[in-house]
Amino acid sequence: MGPDVARAVEEVRAAFPANPVHATDDGDGGAWVVVEDVDVGTSCQPSETWVGFRIAFQYPYTDVYPHFIRPDLVRSDGRVLGEGTSPGAFPLDGRPAIQVSRRSNRWDAARDNAAIKLLKVVGWLRNHP
Amino acid sequence: MTTAWDLILPRGLWRRLREHLFPGDGGEHGAVIAAGVARTPTGGRLLAREVIFARDGVDYVPGERGYRMLTADFVRDSIISCRNEELAYLAVHCHGGTNHVAFSPDDVASHERGYPALLDISEGQIVGGLVFAHHAVAGDLWFPNGDRITLRRAVLVGGTRHTLTPEATWPDARPDPRFDRQSRLFGQTGQSVLSDLTVAVVGAGGVGSLAVELLARLGVGHLLVIDPDRVEASNLSRLVDATRLDAMSWFTGLDRPEWVRAIGRRFAAPKVRVARRVARRANPSTTFDAMQRDVTEQDVALALTAVDYIFLAADSMQARLVVNAIAHQYLIPMVQIGAKVRARGDTGELLEVYSVARPVTPESGCLWCNGLIPPGRLAAEAYTEDERGAQRYVDDPTVVAPSVITLNAMATSWAVNEFMCMMTGLPRPYDGSAYVEFWPQSGEVRRGRPRRDNDCPECGVDASSRRARGDSRRLPTRSR
Numbered sequence: 125m126g127p128d129v130a131r132a133v134e135e136v137r138a139a140f141p142a143n144p145v146h147a148t149d150d151g152d153g154g155a156w157v158v159v160e161d162v163d164v165g166t167s168c169q170p171s172e173t174w175v176g177f178r179i180a181f182q183y184p185y186t187d188v189y190p191h192f193i194r195p196d197l198v199r200s201d202g203r204v205l206g207e208g209t210s211p212g213a214f215p216l217d218g219r220p221a222i223q224v225s226r227r228s229n230r231w232d233a234a235r236d237n238a239a240i241k242l243l244k245v246v247g248w249l250r251n252h253p
Numbered sequence: 254m255t256t257a258w259d260l261i262l263p264r265g266l267w268r269r270l271r272e273h274l275f276p277g278d279g280g281e282h283g284a285v286i287a288a289g290v291a292r293t294p295t296g297g298r299l300l301a302r303e304v305i306f307a308r309d310g311v312d313y314v315p316g317e318r319g320y321r322m323l324t325a326d327f328v329r330d331s332i333i334s335c336r337n338e339e340l341a342y343l344a345v346h347c348h349g350g351t352n353h354v355a356f357s358p359d360d361v362a363s364h365e366r367g368y369p370a371l372l373d374i375s376e377g378q379i380v381g382g383l384v385f386a387h388h389a390v391a392g393d394l395w396f397p398n399g400d401r402i403t404l405r406r407a408v409l410v411g412g413t414r415h416t417l418t419p420e421a422t423w424p425d426a427r428p429d430p431r432f433d434r435q436s437r438l439f440g441q442t443g444q445s446v447l448s449d450l451t452v453a454v455v456g457a458g459g460v461g462s463l464a465v466e467l468l469a470r471l472g473v474g475h476l477l478v479i480d481p482d483r484v485e486a487s488n489l490s491r492l493v494d495a496t497r498l499d500a501m502s503w504f505t506g507l508d509r510p511e512w513v514r515a516i517g518r519r520f521a522a523p524k525v526r527v528a529r530r531v532a533r534r535a536n537p538s539t540t541f542d543a544m545q546r547d548v549t550e551q552d553v554a555l556a557l558t559a560v561d562y563i564f565l566a567a568d569s570m571q572a573r574l575v576v577n578a579i580a581h582q583y584l585i586p587m588v589q590i591g592a593k594v595r596a597r598g599d600t601g602e603l604l605e606v607y608s609v610a611r612p613v614t615p616e617s618g619c620l621w622c623n624g625l626i627p628p629g630r631l632a633a634e635a636y637t638e639d640e641r642g643a644q645r646y647v648d649d650p651t652v653v654a655p656s657v658i659t660l661n662a663m664a665t666s667w668a669v670n671e672f673m674c675m676m677t678g679l680p681r682p683y684d685g686s687a688y689v690e691f692w693p694q695s696g697e698v699r700r701g702r703p704r705r706d707n708d709c710p711e712c713g714v715d716a717s718s719r720r721a722r723g724d725s726r727r728l729p730t731r732s733r
Contacts, residue, residue, distance in 0.1 A: 126732055153732035154635065180635035181549075182574055182729045185621070187628040215640050231628035233710060 126153040129179050132238040133157060139239035148216060153181035156216040159242065164193075165250035169200050175242065176214045176221070184233040188241045192221035193249070206252045224249070257296040257405045258394055260288070260343075260383070261584045263615040263721075264411030270304050274347040274385055281321045283313040285331040286343040289723030290379060291583050293559035296405075299341050299379070299394075300584045302721035305331050313346075319359035321346065332374050338716075339725040341379035342371065347386070352421035354386035356393060368395045383407075391419040410584055411614050412685030414561075414676050431536075432472050443677030448474040448538070450676060453560045455479045455548050455576055456567030457524040459491035459661045460590045464564045465528045466493050467669040469535035477560060478528045479544045479553060480567075483521040491658035492524070494531045548572050551730040554579065558724075562672060563587035566665075570630040574729050577613065577620040581712045582719045582726055584615045586675065588668045589625070592660045608664035609690045611703070612671060615721075617686035618705030619712040663691040 125133070125147070133147045133155055144160040158176040165171060176192040192214040199205060205222065212223040226245050228236060262270075274282050284307050289300035307313035307323055316322035323331075323344060335342040348354050356364075364382050371380045372395055381394040383404070392404025407417040428441055436444040452473050454461045457480035465478060484492060484499040486506075497503075504517025525543035532541050546553045549571045557563060557579050565576045565587055573589065580587045592608040613619055620626055633641060667689060674681055690699040708715045719726045 127727070151733060152635075153730075178632075178635060180632055181731050182571060182631050182635075185574055185626070185628060185729060186631040186635065189629070189632055215636065227629045227632075229629075233628070234708070 125149050125155050126181060126183075129153060129155050129181065129183050132179050132183055135237055135239040136242060139243060150178065150181070154183065155179050157238070158216070162246055164197070164246060167200055167250055167252075169198055170194070170196070173197055175246070176216060177238070177242070178215070179238050184237060187228050187231040187236075188238045189227050190223045190225040191242070191245050192223055195220040195222055197222055197249075206248070256402060258299065258392075258402050259296075259405050260286075260299045260301060260390070260392065260407040261615075261721075262301045262407050262409050263584060264409050264413075265616045266301050266304055267409050270345070271385075271387075273304075273306050274345070275387060279349065280309075281313075282309060282347055283307040283321065283323050284345040285323070285327075285335075286345055286383065287331075287335045287338065287340040288343055288379075289339075289582075289721045289725060290341055291558055291723035295559075296402075298559075298583070298723070299343065299381075300721040300723050302340060304345075305334075316359075319357075319363055322363070328371070329374075332371055332380070336375050336378055339378065339722075341381065342375055343381045343383050343392070345383045345385065348384055350386040350389065352386070352388050354384050354389040354391050354419055356382070356384055356391055360384065361393070364393050364395070371395075372397055385417075388417060389419055389421070390417040410586055411616055412675065412681070413678055414586075415678065429472075435471070439673070439677035439679055443679075444472055446676055447472045447673075450562065451475040451477065451560045452562045452564065452672075453477040453479065453557050454528070454564045454566060455557070455572060456565065457528040458482070458488065458566065458568075459656045459658060460592075460665050461564065461566035462491075462493040462495075462524070462528055462531060463658075463662055463665040464566060464590070464669060466531050466535055467666065468564075468672075469532040469539045471669070471673060472536060473539060475540045475542070476532055477542045477544070477556065478525050478532075479546060479548050479556075480524045480528070481545055481547045482524050483518065484524055484527060485518075485521065488524075491656055491661060492527060494534070495522075495527050498522075499527055547731075549575050549731050551728065551732060554728050554730045557585070558583045560585060562676070564668065564672075565589040566591075569634055570626050571634050573620055573626050574631065577626065578711055578719060578728050580613050581615065581619055582722050582728065584721055586612070586614045588612045588671065589620060590661075590664045590668050592656065592664065603694070606660070606694055607690045607692045608660045609688060610664045610668040610671070611688045612668070612686055613703075614684075614686055615712075617712075618703035619709060621711045622706040622709035622713070623703050660691075660693065663693070664689075667691070 137145045140159050146158045148156045156178050160174050161172050162175050173194040180186045208225040210223050214221040285305040286301050287303040291298040312324055312327035332342045368380050377397050383392045390407045394402045409415040432444050450473050454464050457478050484495050486500045486502045489495050499522035501517035501521045505514050523545045525545050529541045529543050532539050544553055554575050589611045595605040596603050687700045687702050707713050
């Protein structure tokens with residue numbers, strides 16, 4: 125795991141201090157990260173999910189996406205989950221998942237980081253109308 | 254093996270230094286150059302990152318033993334700054350004269366009195382002295398391990414390349430009849446300059462193979478070509494000298510069983526092998542190093558840090574990020590060459606067809622701050638092709654991956670021509686930093702100056718940028 129990637133993992137841990145965070149080397153200097161028990165609010169059922177994603181070896185230059193969540197997550201009001209979501213599998217271990225593709229159109233390596241991106245994705249799941 | 258150390262000096266920095274050292278008063282002036290360090294297999298390079306100018310009468314005063322000296326306060330502040338930034342400390346002053354310069358006995362005595370103590374303060378950084386005349390430089394370099402080495406030369410890099418040495422030297426100019434017609438353009442000296450250069454070509458596909466042919470025929474002395482791939486049948490229309498045997502076409506036809514095609518793919522010729530054949534046929538005098546590897550691997554990227562110029566002819570954004578970083582971290586000029594075709598998905602109507610060459614010099618804007626390395630594409634390339642398919646990554650659907658030899662040839666030929674002008678000193682009416690696009694449908698040639706962000710992490714002037722940092726910064730490569 126490269127130093128920038130390791131720092132990103134620690135930033136994720138700091139942003140989610142109450143959640144277990146598991147990081148696995150991807151073999152290239154990046155890391156697969158899984159954050160457990162993330163609260164996505166009452167607009168979703170269930171209201172908690174794991175979130176997995178990859179921090180690639182060229183981080184912080186790389187955007188961090190897609191993110192993967194539990195495959196049975198649905199909206200409480202019955203509407204579709206939202207644009208950019210699709211059924212798939214989490215590449216780390218092949219477990220079934222919903223892929224959430226929220227690409228950052230203006231990723232700024234100096235300002236953006238994996239923790240902020242994860243917070244944005246979680247916020248989108250909570251608040252997406 | 255002779256150990257050779259050079260100073261790499263961006264032209265803009267040299268211009269400001271020269272104005273300070275030679276304002277026209279005939280006097281002696283001083284400064285400090287803070288330089289990154291890049292070690293090569295045969296020595297190393299000092300990469301001028303910053304010049305700290307000594308003010309006359311304040312920082313540069315009448316000497317106690319010599320004519321002039323840097324004050325103790327100025328030296329202390331400068332060397333501590335260099336130490337903290339992991340940069341070499343190079344004290345600079347000037348002498349009269351034009352094409353010849355040497356340290357005076359007082360200069361040498363001053364080095365021997367003071368540099369051992371400066372090495373202690375610098376805590377592992379190189380310490381040295383440089384003396385400039387108008388067109389010459391001499392250097393005395395002191396190393397933490399006790400070595401003391403004479404600077405071989407200063408290389409001024411930018412839109413044109415020029416070298417300064419202690420004495421005016423004329424390269425070996427014995428005429429070679431093979432190059433008679435082209436040396437009438439840039440002289441025997443220019444031909445000799447080309448033969449002393451080490452040039453890298455990253456990507457030996459449609460663009461890279463053309464570059465190898467042109468560079469070898471120009472007489473470039475040493476080529477390093479990097480590409481992990483093997484020849485496929487679909488390459489034959491544009492890969493110079495590639496044959497059906499190289500592509501194992503009989504085995505890889507679509508009507509063959511998969512196990513036969515797998516054998517064909519396994520034994521197809523590496524593209525770097527074809528490139529070596531091209532270079533040797535074009536110019537047996539060119540030495541050729543091939544790396545059938547990916548430039549994003551750390552040891553492969555580090556092999557680029559000792560070259561004189563880089564042609565980036567690879568498709569991936571990961572490769573762009575690595576080579577762009579090397580260009581600024583190690584002050585190595587480069588050019589990125591490519592082509593783009595956009596077509597309407599429903600009708601196939603061509604929207605854009607162009608090829609482009611984007612030079613990057615140590616003081617021009619880089620590919621990162623010009624938005625040419627999209628972070629989203631970098632993220633996508635981290636996944637395998639199967640994973641991207643499973644994730645349904647969708648690149649711009651209007652972009653069809655183009656590779657047409659005639660398109661490739663337009664930009665590649667221009668880029669190699671620009672390289673030739675840069676290295677041989679042929680005059681041009683511009684500084685060589687403009688991006689150039691060739692639009693065959695309209696016949697236009699579009700030129701645009703790249704932007705440069707002062708806070709760019711790659712090329713910016715900000716203290717945190719990797720510019721001229723040499724070996725002290727990690728490149729954005731894989732670590733396995």
